Amino acid sequence: QRIEAARALLERHPATQVIVSDDGLQHLALARDIEICVFDDRGVGNGWLLPAGPLREPWPRHCDLLLHSGERPAFADGYTATRELAPYA
Numbered sequence: 001q002r003i004e005a006a007r008a009l010l011e012r013h014p015a016t017q018v019i020v021s022d023d024g025l026q027h028l029a030l031a032r033d034i035e036i037c038v039f040d041d042r043g044v045g046n047g048w049l050l051p052a053g054p055l056r057e058p059w060p061r062h063c064d065l066l067l068h069s070g071e072r073p074a075f076a077d078g079y080t081a082t083r084e085l086a087p088y089a
Contacts, residue, residue, distance in 0.1 A: 002027050026056060037063035041070035 006019055021030060045054040 002030050006030070023056065034064045035062065036065045036067060038067045038069055040068070 002021055009019065010016055042054060044059045047053060047055065047059060049055045049058065
């Protein structure tokens with residue numbers, strides 16, 4: 001239904017340039033230009049998929065942009081970049 005909803009949106013508002021879809025990574029038929037993964041302070045939890053864990057897809061998953069929602073991400077290894085945004089952003 002996401003594809004039909006996107007088409008209907010574009011028909012009614014042809015000037016639309018960006019559509020954000022929650023859980024869009026699960027819908028492979030949905031065309032996209034960029035994949036953004038958002039996570040909170042729980043990170044990947046126990047690393048298991050639903051219903052045993054919080055993940056909807058295996059981790060790590062390729063994402064063009066990884067966003068953290070919360071205080072500060074904590075990674076055991078790898079590269080971490082933190083940038084504080086303006087309150088209105």
